[in-house]
Amino acid sequence: MTGIESDVFRSVLGHFPTGVTAVTAVNNGKPIGMAIGSFTSVSLDPPLVAFLPGKDSGSWKEIRESGSFCVNVMGQDQMDVCGVMASRAEDKFADVAWIPASTGSPIIEGSIAFIDCQIEDIHDAGDHDIVVGRVVDLKVMESKSPLVFFQGNYGTFG
Ligand SMILES: Cc1cc2nc3c(=O)[nH]c(=O)nc-3n(C[C@H](O)[C@H](O)[C@H](O)COP(=O)(O)O)c2cc1C
Structure with a gap:
């Protein structure tokens, strides 16, 4: 890295x-997911959100192919789900219960909220991409303490 x-x-x-989310999709009938801390709200009108996946992520390649994604906001009690989503396991959904959002992307059981999106734009940003999604559906499922990531450790708020 130059200078840094x-x-x-x-x-x-x-x-x-950061908060912790699991960004999911279904590609060729297979559920895909990755843990994402770089999630942010972008625009209210039109309704846009964004996240930043690494270019070397196999999951991002499959999410991109699917054309849509669902952001699952993780609760403090979902540390194990987050661990699986952050792994390179072949089938991350083997022990994870989910139902399809309107785009077909997984809403993970026990998530605080979901934000279901169509991919609107992909911007190049070094070794990551900036993925902008147009929100097509969203809902708070269960109001509870969030999972938070800070200095390499999990915690919560409140
Ligand atoms: C709390 C947390 C936040 C993460 N945030 C991001 C992120 O914003 N972008 C990213 O590319 N990877 C992030 N990761 C790592 C990915 O989840 C992980 O590298 C990826 O799922 C590896 O498998 P894959 O290449 O099959 O997707 C995060 C991991 C954790 C534990």
């Missing part, structure tokens, strides 16, 4: 706390 050491970059950016 990667461990310094990681350490400093790790001091910014």
Whole structure:
């Protein structure tokens, strides 16, 4: 990295706390998912959100092919689901219960909320992409303590 050491970059950016989501899709009949901290609200009118997947992610390649995705907001009690979604397991949904959102993308059982989207735009950003989604459906499923990620550890709020 020019001028900036990667461990310094990681350490400093790790001091910014994030919520934790699982971004899901179905591609060729197979459920796909990845843990994502880089989720953000973008625009109210039109309704847009965004997340930033790494270009080397196999899950992102499949989500991209599907043309849509569903953001699942993880609760404090979903650390195990998040661990599976962050892994490179072949079938991340082997032990995860879900129902299809309107795009067909998985709504994971026990999630706080879901935001179902069509992919609107993909912007190039170094070793990641910035994926903008147009929201087609969204709902709070269960109001409970969120899963939070800070300095490489899980925690919660409140
Ligand atoms: C709390 C947390 C947040 C994460 N946020 C992101 C993210 O914003 N972007 C990303 O590309 N990967 C993120 N990851 C890592 C991916 O979930 C992981 O690299 C990916 O799922 C690996 O498998 P895949 O290549 O099959 O998708 C995060 C992992 C964790 C545990």
